[in-house]
Amino acid sequence: MTRGRISEHVVESVLKAHDIVEVVSRYVRLTKRGKYWKGLCPFHSEKTPSFAVTPDRQIFKCFGCGLGGTVITFIQHIENLSFAEAVRKLAEEAGISAAEAEVAADLTRQEEWRGAWFDLYELACSFYQHILKFTEEGKRAVAYLRGRGIGPEAIETFRIGFAPARWDALADILRQKRIDPSIAEESGLIVRKADGSGFIDRFRERIMFPIFDDKGRVVAFGGRTLDGGEPKYLNSPETKLFSKSSTLYNLHLARPAVRSDNTVVLFEGYVDVIQAWSAGERRGVASLGTALTEEQVRRIRRLAERVVLCYDGDSAGRAAALKNAELLESGGCSVRIAVLPDGCDPDEYIRRFGGERFRREVIGAALPSVKYRLHDFRKNFRLQEEGERHDYVRGAVEFIAALDLATEREHYVRELAAELAEFGVSESVLRQDVEAAHLRLRSRRRFDGKRAALAKRGLSGSAGKASSGSAVFDVERPDYWNAERFLLAVMMADADVAFQVQQELGESFHVAEHAALAAYLYAFYAAGRSPDLNAFMATLQDPKLEALAAEIAWGGPTGPVPPQAVEDCIQRIRFHWIKMEIERKKEEMVRAERAGDPLEAARIASEIISLESRWNFVSSGNV
Ligand SMILES: [Zn+2]
Structure with a gap:
């Protein structure tokens, strides 16, 4: 998603030539x-x-999956193009030939370097495949793979290879083929020797699993040792083509099956994906690393609505499954979790019971995440023991009470009752307990909501129509969070306010992304530009920031804002810095007391007092 070297002038002319409503309406x-x-x-x-589009601001925003931006961003995603390609398409349509020429030149440059990189990985991949298939040492790898249920068909499909046990096997080939050593080094396939006298292979004596991009091109490798050497898995470093946090392994092959079933099966690692594929499960993908990133969640959500998590049956696997289930659910996916016998991983299960049973009894019988959580919680108690049984019932009731849907609560009350029937626990008593706990929870939530709304009354009161029904401002979020977003929205529409905030706050925003947007805004106005949301968003180098800018601008005030509202927000942000400083000092004071240093503790106490008086000053300033 590199922006290349297209000038802002060209980007703006393309933006001005199109109406976003008209372009989006085509799709x-x-x-x-x-x-x-x-x-x-x-x-x-x-x-x-x-999904919404605003003609006033010429941006789109999806409040489901979070994607948002200008008409260029829209074309990029809907046509699956790079930034430059999207600009070229829009320039062609509008007949802006100057823009076309510049973009064409930029694309050629990009295609050249991307082409060189893809060729290099392709060369390495074929080399490793050749070693696996046709050499003595490759036979060891084939035997090992066969032992793990990965046969010739999977080896071919996933282009698995072997890196020989030599220091410079690949480095030699690259030299013979006259590959530019600086590119080869940057690609992470070879490493410069410590004495600087040449290059050695990064991967030696490892089974090589190529990692593909969305279009099935090799962009990195994962290498696994054969003999238990360390590290067990070695991956390519991050490069211009490969980012671990956005990659989903096997997406290019799984896509058709995923789309037709509206279901993704998510595994812990690429070896699981390949084994499951061999066992007939074709919807499998894996992240490279346990915790899913927001970007991966968004990509999964765009592919399918349903996700089945199939992680190892040990405590680490269960914990990772629960954590990722939460991330996926808050990203809008409906999640089920596959249950493997204790200590068993997918590989072992498939080898013991076969692929058919794996698909039917593990993937097909995966539990809804609520049920899985209950199931997981249940493991901590021996129901025969009266005390433990009571603890279990209490916990389970609280858990069920937190479910929003009455039908869901009813379902789990019945299951719980069936489970506890032999101990004489009555279903109607359980139901009463759950509903009572549910009402308590609801009234507590309402109270918290009201309190938060009161706390931000100053903001919404003076800011007029600050929130327009979107989730841009959120009463559940802390005060400074809303204040920062409100300020940024005003700053995007008003250069004077941006200048004032720059003087008074600089980049001291609490949320890192907010600080980044502020920095881009200062730079934008410093270049002599006047407020122009589309032009500003085109200067952002990062699709995530662009989506955030769209979101914030979306909910921003529509008319002029009284100066007091701006001042108010600045104070709220400062207020939080002071509060954090006081908390930090208090911890320091406790540490000094514990260390038996009363003088130091007293000195810190006086600092706290002076901070608190500043706090009172700041907070009384906006009553
Ligand atoms: Zn969406």
């Missing part, structure tokens, strides 16, 4: 709702529209 049925146009998001599957 999405939009209906007018007041100032916005709404429709079903083309980037994730949904039944009620959460």
Whole structure:
């Protein structure tokens, strides 16, 4: 998603030449709702529209999957193009020939280096495949793979290879083929010798699993040792083509099956994916690393609505499954978790019971995440012991009570009752307990919501129409978070306010992404530009920041904002810095006391007092 070297001038001329509503309408049925146009998001599957376009601001935003940006961003994603390719397409349509020429030159440059990189990985991949298939040492690897249920068909499909036990096997080939050593080094396939006298192979005596991009091109490798050497798995470093946090292994092969079933099966690692594929499960993908990133969640959500997590049956695997289930659910996926026998991983299960049973009894019988959590919780108790049984019932009741849907609560009350029937626990008593706990929870939530709303009354009161029904401002979030977003929204529309904030706050925003947006805004205005949301978003180098800018601008105030509202927000942000400083000092003071240093503790105490008086000053300033 590199932006290449296209000038801002070209980007702006392309943006100005297109109306976002008109362009989006070619792909999405939009209906007018007041100032916005709404429709079903083309980037994730949904039944009620959460995708919106605003002609005033010329941006789109999906409140389901989070994607948002300018018309260029839209074309990029819907046509699966790079930034430069999207600009070229839009320039062609608008007949802006100057823009076309510049973009064409940039694309040639990009295609050249990308082409060189792809060729290099392709060469390495074929080399490793050759070693595996046709050499003595390759036979060891084939035997090992066969032992793990990976046969010739899978070896061919996933292009598995072997890196020989030599220091410079690949380095030699690259030299013979006259590959530019600086590119080869940057690609992470070879490493410069410590004395600088040449290069050695990064991967030696390892089974090589190529990692593919969305289009099935090799962009990195994972290498596994054969003899238990360390580290067991070695991956390519991050490069211009390969980012671990956005990669989903096997996406290019799994896509058709995933789409037709509207289901992704997520495994812990690529070896699991290959084994499951050999066992007939073709919807498998894996992240490279246990915790999913937000970007991976978004990509999964765009592919399918349902996710089955199939992680190892040990405590680490269960913990990772629960954590990722939560991430996926908050990203809008419906999640099931496969249950493997204790201590068993997918590999072992398939070898013991076969692929058919794996698909039917593990993947097919995966539990809804709520049920899995209960199941997991249940493991901590021996129901025969009265005390433990009571603890279990209490915990389970609290858990079920937190479910929003009455039908869901009813379902789990019945299951719990069936489980406890032999101990004489009555279903109707359980139901009463659950409903009572549910009401308590609801009233507590309402109270918290009201308190948060009161706390931000100053903000919404002076800011007028700050929130327009979107999730941009959120009463559940801390005060400074809302204040920062409100300020940024105003700054995007008003250079004077941006200048004032720069003087008074600089980049001291609490949320890193907010600080980054502020920095880009300062730079934008410093270049003599006047407020222009689309032009500003085109200067952001990062699709995530662009989506955030769209989100914030979306919910921003529509008319002029009183100066007091701006001052108010600045104070709130400062207020939080002081509060954090006081908390830090208090911890320091406790440490000094514990260390038996009363003088130091007293000195810190006086610092706290002076901070607190500043706090009072700041907070009384905006009553
Ligand atoms: Zn969406």
